[in-house]
Amino acid sequence: MQSLHDLHIWPLSTTRTxxxxHLVWQGSDPDAFLDRVTDAxxxxxxxxxxxLQxxxxxxxxxHADFSS
Ligand SMILES: [Zn+2]
Structure with missing residues (x-):
């Protein structure tokens, strides 16, 4: 993975998140990569x-500016 952006984390309930x-990635096996990320x-x-996008x-x- 080269970089990530537009990261959002929020609670669904008191026990679920x-x-x-968005993940910038240029490998050759996207299914395996997605499996590794979701498992981790x-x-x-x-x-x-x-x-995951x-x-x-x-x-x-x-490159968006969300400060305003
Ligand atoms: Zn993006």
């Missing part, structure tokens, strides 16, 4: 509700 993120999030952080190149949101 959701995560959504579940095992290390207990996050099982995950939405793979991008070959960063989308416009990677």
């Amino acid at each position: 959701a995560l959504a993120v 999030l579940a095992k290390t952080h207990g996050i099982a509700n995950v939405t 793979l991008e070959r190149n960063p989308c416009d949101r990677a």
